[in-house]
Structures are given as C-alpha cells and as structure tokens.
Amino acid sequence: MIKFKSNLNKKDLTLEELGFLETEMLKKMKNKEAAWGLWAGLHFWGAHRFYTEDFKYGSAMFLSIMLPLTAIIILLYNDTINLLFYIFLGLTACSLLWSWIDAFFLNTRINDFNETVEQSILDHIRETRNA
Template sequence: MSIMNKQDLTSEELQLLSSEMAKKQKSTGTTWILWFFTTSLGGHRFYLGKTGTAVAMLLTLGGLGIWSFIDLFLLNSMIRDTNEKIENEILSEIRLMKNAKKNSAAN
C-alpha cells in the first residue's frame, strides 16, 4: 500500500488500520501450509478468497497438478495482492467513518 494513501490519516485512524489488518490479513505461513496439504483441492485459494478459481481447482484436481505447480510461483504475489485488497477495504471504511463524522458535525 502506498504511503500516500495513509498520509492524511490521524494516529487513531492508523492505529485502527493496524488493528483491523492484524485481524483480517491473510497469513503467509497458513497459505503455504494449505498449498502444501490441499494443493490439488485449492484450499489455499479458498483461504485467500479466490472462490471461483478454487472451485475450478477442486473440480479438476488442480488442473491435474499443472495449476498447483504454477501456484508454487504465484502464491507470494497472491498473498500480497489479497492483503492489499483487504487494506484498501479497511481504508475505505475509515474514510467513510471520517466523512460521516464531518457531515454530522457540520449539521
């Protein structure tokens, strides 16, 4: 996540972001363990919220292993992308709360 997107946040809002990220972010270790033990069943993709491709992996047994092998090289970027998406969602919620407070204070 770019620092530019966080620079207008107060220390309380940054603390809220950090707290929510600690609760919601996806663990690299957990993802790799799921890949290792459920690779052909798409368990790691279910965990990362990629339900559509996870179901496809489940039905094709990981593309007969090919897709599972490819994920070996893509997994770290998938984890990073998922965590960035989660952080962006939290930032959006924080900004909505901030704007709601401004609007209620203005009225």
C-alpha cells in the first residue's frame, strides 16, 4: 500500500487535535533558555548538544575536551612539561573555541528541533485521521 504524504496545516486541525498538539509540544519541545543555561555553564562539555539530542557532536565535544585535559593532568602530575603538554593545551583551546563558535548556531538548532518535533506530531495526527 502506497502512502501519500500530505502536509497537515495547523489551521486544518480540530480543537481536540490542537489540544493534543500543544500537549505533546510542551512535553517534547526544547527551551532556548535551558539550552543557553547549559551552554553558559557546561559549553565545553557539549551539554547543549546533548540537550538538543545531537548525541554525535555532543560526544565529540565531550571527548575533545576530556582527552586533552586528562593528558594535561597526567603530564603535570609527572612534572613533565614538554611538547606533548603544549599540543594538548592547544587541543583544549581549540575545543573551547569550537564551543564558542557553536553558540552562534544554538538558536537555529533549537528552532529546527522544535519544528521537527511539531511536524512529527502533525504526522501522527494525520495518521490517526486516516486510520
């Protein structure tokens, strides 16, 4: 059976469907203030990426700060300041720079996430109408 995907507009919804849409959006949507709070406090760990469910980049950001910091701590513990120390220090600085550049795209990422969630809820409503 071939399903034709038609876009369902919010204007076409009944009051019950609008209530369902609003309830589901309140459950699933991401808040910009929460994302900015996470970015402000934990940007170098990639917490804002995990919040927006972008787990690949969140994990990459987490590892790109954790591995160099761990290496720096080990090198300092051994009283070894050599070329490796400066390389890991540079990698840490690059990771912090990445998180600051990432801030410019945070609002867009939240808007895109919320639009995707809304569209998936509208698709669910359309499927229940057709069932």
